[in-house]
Amino acid sequence: MKASAAGVAPGDSVNSGKSRILIIDDDKRFCRLVADYLAPMSYEILMAHTGPDGAAKAIAESWAAVILDVMLPGMDGFEVLKQIRKSSDVPVLMLTARGDEADRIVGLEIGADDYLPKTFSSRELLARLRAVTRRRSRLLTQEEEREPAITVGPMAIDPNTRTAACGDRCLDLTPVEFDLLLSLARAKGRIKSREQLLDEIRDRNYDVFDRSIDVHISALRKKLGDDAKDPRFIKTIRSAGYMLVA
Numbered sequence: 001m002k003a004s005a006a007g008v009a010p011g012d013s014v015n016s017g018k019s020r021i022l023i024i025d026d027d028k029r030f031c032r033l034v035a036d037y038l039a040p041m042s043y044e045i046l047m048a049h050t051g052p053d054g055a056a057k058a059i060a061e062s063w064a065a066v067i068l069d070v071m072l073p074g075m076d077g078f079e080v081l082k083q084i085r086k087s088s089d090v091p092v093l094m095l096t097a098r099g100d101e102a103d104r105i106v107g108l109e110i111g112a113d114d115y116l117p118k119t120f121s122s123r124e125l126l127a128r129l130r131a132v133t134r135r136r137s138r139l140l141t142q143e144e145e146r147e148p149a150i151t152v153g154p155m156a157i158d159p160n161t162r163t164a165a166c167g168d169r170c171l172d173l174t175p176v177e178f179d180l181l182l183s184l185a186r187a188k189g190r191i192k193s194r195e196q197l198l199d200e201i202r203d204r205n206y207d208v209f210d211r212s213i214d215v216h217i218s219a220l221r222k223k224l225g226d227d228a229k230d231p232r233f234i235k236t237i238r239s240a241g242y243m244l245v246a
Helices: 028-041 051-060 077-085 101-109 122-145 175-186 194-202 212-224
Strands: 019-024 043-048 065-069 092-096 114-117 150-152 155-158 163-166 234-237 241-244
Touching: 019 028, 019 051, 028 043, 028 122, 043 051, 051 065, 051 077, 065 077, 065 122, 077 092, 077 101, 092 101, 092 122, 101 114, 114 122, 150 175, 155 175, 163 175, 175 194, 175 212, 175 241, 194 212, 194 241, 212 234
Parallel strands: 019 043, 019 065, 065 092, 092 114
Antiparallel strands: 150 155, 155 163, 234 241
């Protein structure tokens, strides 16, 4: 591949706005060519030239992706990948001069995100690198957006799957009932007025009005096996609203 600009030398400080890429390859000239090509694309490139050094750097620091050769001195790329996967899910793009199908299968099975023979074009490398980092970014975003399940006594409410259970019994709830239970669970131990409950579920476009909240709460209590006069779960607070007993 052809170099197009000066790369970033190993050990340079992190540049703001640049994605840090670690290349683990004993071919120093090849590493420089890759660095020269990627540096103008807002990547900061650092290098390691032995298996043990590469594994240590990959684990010790934060990277947008790792470009990993199979043939390395001290420890081959497969063993480096195994070491990385013990503590990091950083995207790893593996390279091989041999291009054997067996190598590709082994690399993917032990945790490589993609695989390229060293005959790749610079544009293909960039496209594959962007693809693995995009996938990683989407996964991180999804994980951040996932709300953990809420447990209240024997009840477990999962906002992501919109399921609820009481002990070992799954609750067959209507959409309105689930959203009311979720709203109360998020505020467990605190009073929620009818107006607050209505506001929180209004965006679902349900046919719900102020006093109908009472009807849905009554139905929810029946499915929970709860008694309004002696509640285990949903307590009525006179002239105020409802509260899920913590």
